[in-house]
Amino acid sequence: MPSVIETERLTKRYGKRRGLDGLDLEVREGEVFGFLGPNGAGKTTTIRLLLDLIRPTSGSARVLGQDPRAAGRALRRRLGYLAGDFVVEGNQSAQELLTFLGNLRGGVAGQRVDRLADRLDLDLRTRIRSLSKGNRQKVGLIQAFMHEPELLILDEPSSGLDPLVQQTFLELVREARANGQTVFMSSHVLSEVEQSADRVGIVREGRMIAVEGFEQLRARAVRRVEIRFDEPVPAVAFTNLSGVTDIRVDGTVLRCLMTGRADELVKAAARYPVATILAEEPDLEELFFTLYRGEEASDAA
């Protein structure tokens, strides 16, 4: 399968500060690629390099087989881009802006814009200035998707969207994939890419530390779990469960870390009357930490 994005030792320095440090990335045609990393890891720097907003210090990038700088306008015609904060002139209606941006692309059918606005429940007559952050982001989504680009580059796209709209957004991403479009999507939270990404790349301090299928990643994700029972439970009932560590039982409350599947823990808990179960969103930092430990261990071996 041909690669849609390919970077080789892509490096960007801002003075002494390091933005990217030899990033190797490959995104294949037709996949949804989640680009995960904590804030400041180099996600936005990578995306700005791919879009030719900034230029690499060294290394190379190819997007749809072309050099972003040399291909310029012709390449950007085939892309859709949305940043986490979509900033445009405030004193215009969403309709006006989208017509203008469509014209820059050589014209986009009005009904496609209307259909997207309908699905996202956005009134296009509203002035951008009077839109909430979430609604402004919807305008950004429309301009990224409206021309059905071959490649969508989305930088923390669902920031500010309420959960219902996030579902619509994920639908749009799935439809784009079904349509043969490729989606490259960055995020600092696992759940944002969880439901749509085929593969995930994890970047930290300007380097790609792991690329894998989402299932493998999920298997390694560590969640903090808290179970409350109606009566005190013995700690001994929860020892030797696979994937469960750091168990602390405090009267009626059990707290532990859970890696991968929840099955054994749930079955052990089911022997007692369970009041509530709380499983936190896996912490990326923790995930990176386990990945790092893995890396170091294999380095040492």
Next chain:
Amino acid sequence: MLRNVFLKTLWDMRRALLGWAIGITAVGVLYAAFYPAIRTPEYEEMMESFAPEIMEALGFTAITTPVGYLGSTTFGLLGPILIIIFGTWFGTKAVAGDEDAGKLDVLLTHPVSRWQLVAERLGSLVVAATLICIALFGALLGISGFAEFTEVGVANLLAASIHLAALGILFGGLALAVGAATASRATAVAVVAIVGIVAYFGNTMASRIPELGVLRDISPFHFYSGGSPLANGLQAADLAVLLLTSVLLVVGGGLVFNRRDVAV
């Protein structure tokens, strides 16, 4: 108006442009309307009593003739200052201001090249400054009978207005170029202020201080009013110098802009 960056820029600024046109026209017209009041022997005597150096530095020459009066007031000091401020505002916003506000990303990730952006924004600056000066021209023409300066002539009045627009375009182009090259609004404004002040005084002081002759020969103000468009009509060569310099400045700014990173 939504077809390209050039038209969209003008469209987005339509209210601000109307404001600038009204403001500059109002100031120019108020000034010009006072002409009958100073067309008296007493006033002439008073003006003659001032030190000629000061009069020259302020650009006041032959102030009791219509051409002298308009050339010293509307087209002498305030008109140029206001159109330069306008040009600087427009030119600074064109790249550096929008970049600072984060608005450039959306445009530049569309099929718009950086060259195209600076070129289209320069185009909208040219149209905007011209429209403002045409508004001024129309208003001056309207009051020329009542304010007793019909003898200047329609063609010369228009010529002076066009020269004024070209002056605004030059400084606006400078602001655009510096802003595009540096991404800094403050730098752009500072450069315009310094160049403007040096060029202005270089031009007006040169007759007193011969060493400043070179400064006058390259001063934009020399090409703006040196050929006295109010008396002699359009000075095609001077206009060409102003406009070509604007283009060259923007090309220079564009060269740097095309190479540098766009700020987040």
